[in-house]
Amino acid sequence: MLIYTIRRLLISIPTLLFIAFVIFMLLELAPGDPMAQMPLTIPPEVKEKMRLALGLGEPWYVRFPLWLNQFFIVEPQYWIDSKFGTNFADGAQRIISFQSRSPVFDTIAQRMPQTLWVVGMSYVVGVLIALPIGIISAYRQYSVFDQAGTFVSMIGFSVPPFFSGVLLIVIFSVQLKWLPSIYDTTHVVTNWDSFVFQLRQMIMPVMVLALQTTAQVSRYMRASMLDNLTQDYVRTARAKGMSETTVVLKHVLRNSMIPVVTVIALGIPSIFGGAIITEQIFKVNGLGQLLIIALQGNDIPMVMTITFLLAVLIVMMNLIADVLYGILDPRIRYD
Amino acid sequence: MTDTTMTAVEKPRNQWLDVWAQFRTHKGAVAGLLFLVFITLFVTVGPVIWDVDPGKLNIRNKDVRPIYMAIFDSNAKVSWGSPMGTDNLGRDIMANIMAGGRVSLAVGWTAMVLAVFIGTLIGVLAGYFKRLDGLLMRFTDLVLALPLLPLLLVMMLLFRDPLRAAFGPENGIFILIVTGIGITSWMQTARIVRGDVMALKEREFVLAARSIGTPARRMITRHLLPNVMSPIMVSATLGLATAIITESALSFLGLGFPSDFPTWGKILFDSVDRMTSFPERVIWPGLAISLTVLAVNYIGDGLRDALDPRIRGQ
DSSP, X not given: OHHHHHHHHHHHHHHHHHHHXXXXXXXXXXXXXXXXXXXXXXXXXXHHHHHHXXXXXXXXXXXXXXXXXXXXXIHHHHHHHHHHOOOSSTTOOOOBOTTTOSBHHHHHHHHHHHHIIIIIHHHHHHHHHHHHHHHHHHHTTTSHHHHHHHHHHHHHHHSOHHHHHHHHIIIIIIISOOSOSSXXXXXXXXXXXXXXXXXXXXXXXXXXXHHHHHHHXXXXXXXXXXXXXXXXXXXXXXXXXXXXXXXIIIIXXXXXXXXXXXXXXXXXXXXXXXXXXXXXXXXXXXXXXXXHHHHHTTOHHHHHHHHHHHHHHHHHHHHHHHHHHHHHOTTOOOO | OHHHHHHHSOOOOOHHHHHXXXXXXXXXXXXXXXXXXXXXXXXXXXXXXXXXXXXXXXXXXXXXXXXXXXXXXXXXXXXXXXXXXXXXXXXXXXXXXXXXXXXXXXXXXXXXXXXXXXXXXXXXXXXXXXXXHHHHHHHHHHHHTSOHHHHHHHHHHHHHHHHHHHHOHHHXXXXXHHHHHHHXXXXXXXXXXXXXXXXXXXXXXXXXXXXXXXXXXXXXXXIIHHXXXXXXXXXXXXXXXXXXXXXXXXHHTTOSSOTTSOOHHHHHHHHGGXXXXXXXXXXXXXXHHHHHHHHHHHHHHHHHHHHOTTTTTO
């Protein structure tokens, strides 16, 4: 298992390098000019110098290794320096945003908490709703509850977040005036009232994202439970006179969770993609919004870094899912 | 006596008739199919009957509420001339929904066909030719590891202007969106088709066909492709659903078609600013997208059951 994990980690290095190369070359083809926003009165030779100052003077085969160096070596050094007060980085060039002229990772670190709060919370809520629905749907297959669960998950698959989010705003903010439609990220929780406010402003974005998660995970949970409920060991457990709760929640559920856990791990990257749209609707200033703004402003280093971070997340989650599968299910042998 | 039994013998059954009989027992799928037919007629035949130019400005008639508002509020500005209301520039919303739906459905179908074509091609090649298998599947895994939505956004932004210049504003974006969605959503089809082709390759009828010297090309088109039709059709319905949603999402993020060119996502995006006063303007396109995708998903569900010979006939 350990050897398998190490081998997978080693394979993921060329994968990530390839992905970084694809993203870099795609951005390299960009006809959009980061200098397009500059005043026309700037003389061409000054503009050329500014272009060089942005690091755009070199050809791609020089800049791509430079970017890799900055991403994998310089930025971690700065991070270690800021954590432990050391001086590994020694003033090396960081990845600088074209728009804000500040290090890309500083901006990302500012935006990360908002996204993590909303996305992470919605994922946890979604999974917590999905698991009981899946279990009951499978245990009472073709019952009214099961039909309703199927219908709700169909809706979760079909209603895009930009409609469900807008619909929630229309109902709960515009018509009923219960919840705020804009997520206030400057809000700090200090006492009970501010905590309630935070809770109220989080309900809608979290529920919009959770609907998608619930739809997917509850289907997998149901299918996995159905596979296990007809197995011989369940009949044996019942024949031994175990209570129905023990049989379902201990024997069946544990075995059914194995594929579901991997599905949950694999779903994490896609929920970040969904967050791009949700953040746009509820005006959360998280990573997704940062990406959209960077895209519109031709901020190539920012786009590159955020997209690559998402790719790292996908590759890592794939790896974690595979390793978890092997750990949870002793029948799976990778070697 | 033999004559009477002869007449009682059933007609020889066609496989697709069986599939259709099974499909009809799935109520949701039939309802989905009916709705898909309805919405397709609505956006294609609709403009012939509802002969209003979707782009025509009529400032005097702006902000007309939909006709049902007259029930709740007798003072509401309603008019039978525009039953779904008009927007802030007086454009008729029903005509816009029809025009937008035509674009959204066209993008959905074309992107789906492209994705299914690429997926089937790669799946069959990888499944049939052992030499290509490792390479093609490694490539599929790599594409699956790409963050697709951000990359799609990047592609939209980068290639918008060159394609617009080459093919005109509408056609350029159409080609861009269709290609973008097509080349980012073929991977599931490829994996499924590869698995099925590999299983089929070991079957006796393939061996028999090979023993009489069938060339690879004919082997694929005559023996393998007809047998992987059912998974391809199911993944095609899923592909249609995701293509419609992706196109709307791109339009919603402001990276889709140009602003005066309606699609469902675009109408929704344009209406968000005024949804406090005019919630119906986000509801109409949103409902159109959601119901169409829901219908397609139910059709896919029904097809999966109907095409599975183990379920069929029970």
